[in-house]
Amino acid sequence: MADLKLTNIKKVYNNQVEVMRDINLDIKQGEFIVFVGPSGCGKSTLLRMISGLESISGGTLEIDGQLVNDIPPAMRGIAMVFQSYALYPHMSVYDNMAFSLQIAKVSKADIDQQVRKAADMLQLTEYLDRLPKALSGGQRQRVAIGRAIVRKPKVFLFDEPLSNLDAALRVATRMEIANLKESMPESTMVYVTHDQVEAMTLADRIVLLSAGNIEQVGPPLELYANPRNVFVAKFIGSPAMNIIPAKITQTGGITGVQIVAQQHVSVPLNTPDKDHDALVSFGVRPEDLFVVTEGDYLVEGNIAFIESLGEATLLYVKVPNCDDMVIGKLSGTTEFKRGDQVKLMTVPEKMHLFDTTGLTYRNAI
Structure with missing residues (x-):
């Protein structure tokens, strides 16, 4: 598991449209950090820059003390869970979770151990032989999370993983993610959402973004009780201040x-x-x-x-x-x-x- 350090990070499109500017953020090993903000604020762009799916226009990104600006995504030691489950429909739950390890030539015994351990953690053991079409939306998302867990990444990245779920499933899956973090206390997790309830209930620290800038960073109740400006005051809390x-x-x-x-x-x-x-x-x-x-x-x-x-x-x-x-x-x-x-x-x-x-x-x- 690893620390993350973002220093003066910028993102510019077509050499003229600046969408992220001077982002400075230190994320310690074991933290659960939530990026939150209105649509278009840059939270998913920032997550994709950490993952390597978006290039960095300026500044430096370090993972576990290593500069990774130009390192491809597969070499960064990260695992990403997307809004879309992106499961292989013809593969069982077991094979979906094992696939990346099979590609990496991990032994069958190690694969079986890691898959079953992750399945037990996510309460998926009884579904390992099923195809994705036989699962609920929440179960499919848990399979996607399990697929990330078995890779033993340095950093977990979540990009609005609950957006496709209905209200009841969102609550249930949110609780499961919180339990997952409790069971993996040394894991560093960065989570993107537009839902402030998710941010308030899951985060060790919230990073509130607006128009490519960080408005405030701190524990959820710190942002609620001591907002640094009107934007933070009105965004955190429902109804708004x-x-x-x-x-x-x-x-x-x-x-x-x-x-x-x-x-x-x-x-x-x-x-x-x-x-x-x-x-x-x-x-x-x-x-x-x-x-x-x-x-x-x-x-x-x-x-x-x-x-x-x-x-x-x-x-x-x-x-x-x-x-x-x-x-x-x-x-x-x-x-x-x-x-x-x-x-x-x-x-x-x-x-x-x-x-x-x-x-x-x-x-x-």
Whole structure:
């Protein structure tokens, strides 16, 4: 198993279209790293550069301390699991998993040992004699993962492996991948997904990408609790964080922030040196809002839409002079209906403040 080191990695198409720029990332042996981001952000391109399926336009890529920029994929010590299972339909599960070892002239005894060990790990032992057409989608994906395991690679690469599965199978297979990582603690794994639930539940660290740049790297809950900018704040979490226009003010010698749409609400700041009257953005997650009937409140408005999910209720509140509706996520069911006026409040430690460039004011509130 191996470390990965990406230094100033770039990808340029046709000598003019730069799709990845100055990517710097250290991945330690045994880490489960998830690349996540919106469509077109470059996550699959970055994974393919690691695998050798895409050339590197600039920078260096090291696997286990070895420079591999110009080394072909087969010589990099990696195994890749794709969105498409790409199984040989005429071969049994056993033969699909054994094929790469047969090509490498591994002895039959070693092949049998490695295939059966991987099958046991993935709960495929009873299916070894079946053809792929006799398997479910989740089972086929497990065969594709098993085919990668038997090669004993330095690094496992997963390119959206659950995208073709239905919701129930996605959950089940996600749990199996998590269990696989637990059973192979020294294995280095890099996983690409557009699904933030997969990212949050599987990753040791998330690499959040946008437009060819890394926006933030860190443990899932670090990105959730301490986003470095508005993009991260809105991408991590569902529903997305509410971002509300605000400005910094000073009253009675105390610097605070007022929400522009609701001038009477003021939250004190810990940093009194900020420019007064500067326009900023105020952020709070839907699940951190609660309804109040008296006393201080953050925003007030009329409910425009309600989503009742059983375990939670989403209130979409139209706040005067605010372009986007504020979403409140309340536990359980409620008696609210469209048109009702509500006041929403939160606690100071759940509030976020962003400057005009979208960066977080650290420890401001």
